[in-house]
Amino acid sequence: MEVTRLSEKRRRQQLDEYKKMILDVKPRVDDVPPKLNVRDMLRASKLRDDCNAFERIRRMNNELLRNVNIISRIGGQLDTFRERKMNSARSRIPLILLQNRYIERDNIKFGQFLKTVGTTLDTHVAPHLLRHVRKDSVEFVLPAQILAKYHQIKMPPYSQLRRLLRPVIYFDFYVKGLRPAGRITIQLYTEACPQVVLAFVRACRNGDKNKIFVNRLFPGLWLDCCLLLPQEQKIKPKHIEYDMRALDHNRSGTLAFTLDQQDALHKDALKFTLSVKPLQVLNGKRVAFGVASSGTKVLDSMQVFGMKKSGKLTKSIIISDMGLLV
Template identity: 35%
Template sequence: MAEYPVCLSQSARELAQLTVEEVQTAAKEVVKRKKAAKAADHNPPGGDMRKKMWRQHRLRVKDAVSMVDAEPPGFQAARITGVNNLRVEAVVFMQRTRANIQLLVEISRTMRTHGAINPFRYDAVPGASGVPGTLLRMEQLERDNREFGRRIMEVTSEVDSGLSYKQTLESRKMKPPPPLELPAQAMAKYAAFDIPLPKSDVELRRLFRPKIYFDIYLKDARPLGRLVIQLYTEAAPLVVLQLVKSCMCNQHSKFMVTRLFPNLWVETHLPLPPDSLLHQPLEYDAKVIDHGASSYVLSFSKDDIKGFSQHLSFAISFKPLAVVNGLRVGFGRILKGGKICDCIQSYGTKNGKLSRGLIFTECGLL
């Protein structure tokens, strides 16, 4: 307690001290009342009983079992995530990928072969060669045609047409071809040799207009058909004679297609024996056939008139070529098979190299 100023009297000092002690005592009483009120708020009347009841209630609730299923519903993670379907989807994807790859491969092969193979969706695998089956079908077709023709010949009309049976047969007969007229200018050079010629028109045609044929097959694919060629003997006698001999002996394996220029011609080689007369200078007549008059003309170059070296080389034109008149010697024309020549043009290139092999499977003399 700080000392009062000396100026105060003893009684004033006692009075002031007494006043301070009363203030302190009153403050302590106020603090006690606040603590008592706070304790009263925490412990209301009957608070112990309520705590006891609350503890009993907690014990009862702790052991209580609900009669209603309040558990949350379960879920299948595999169904929601789709794990089980991943394998199936992977298999389907791989199958679709393989099918697409196979489709692209077959489309590429079809474009390269120009449709000469069967599509991949056919189950039957094509054989290595279709020639045997084609020949069997042709023979069966020929038999069916003969049987059909026989049945037609036996048909009699129920209506009187006024024509006798003999007149009907004569009308059905084909008219014979006109007699062969040999070019006088071409035959004049043989007049001095006094060569005896056949009298009948049939023998003249066999000698001066022989017909040969070639069956062409597309390698590893299918047969293309038959070419029927008429040769002109007076144009190049030795060349025609060599082709006729080879075809009569069916030497189809010796004929080889070496080069093919689309929209121009195809070149073929025939190996010659060492003692062949074609190694010597040739007799020819380049005016017998006009190259600009028609397509599908057989010819050889005038560079070979001094004799062929190792093989007979001739070409078949795909269109009229008037520009080669005087440069090549024509000695034959294609009578049947022009569509085959149009078809094989797609298997050549601009430099003459073949994209697919062409093979002669048979040849002969008609």
């Protein structure tokens, strides 16, 4: 048989055609990975059945352990002819005591809420039949020892001097998104710090409720607040006149500020605190310039909205209204 020899050109051409054919070959076997159903793999639809099966097995194991314990205690001796004793009913006294404890806790919270609720309903009861609650008022005593340094100033009469040295302001607190907290009436001591008292009197007289903020609340200690001052009424920290002998921190609702942290005064802001209880340890450390004459129960009702360590507010507390009474 005669073998025909191909030329070099024809042989290269056939080799290229063969390589191209190899590249274009498609396998008959499907090499695409199958699609897996996530629901079948995770068995999400059978989780409830698995939980029920697990709970059933757990109950069976508990019952088995209980029976093994009974057998080990009686030594395997069972009297099948003895009547089975009836189990005595459990006492409901612990459950009733627990329910009473929950009811008392709810009543305490409800009582704190009622302390801060007022009414505008006219009951048409004669005024002399109403029960009047006597409130402790702060007695005005002329601070002669402190005013001695102002001997060159001619003092006004006693009636006017009381209004100048003891102005009375009020704050209406509101727990945002929940309820009104109530009103706190505060009597200011001008001789303690005249510039700070004047700033509060101006803010309350103008009703600038948007310029005072409650930043933090430490339960059992105080409220951290901030008063924004206009540029023309800015107080310079180095020029603050104060006297710590005018008022002590021996009553709840004491209004005070510290001289060590008045860096905010450079930013036209005055930081102050409103104490929740008497804090005699602050005497000589903070300047007290006011004390609450009424509304201390409002402070008690708001303590639940502050965190103990950080003082962060769980509910925003705002001042809905403020004003000058005297």
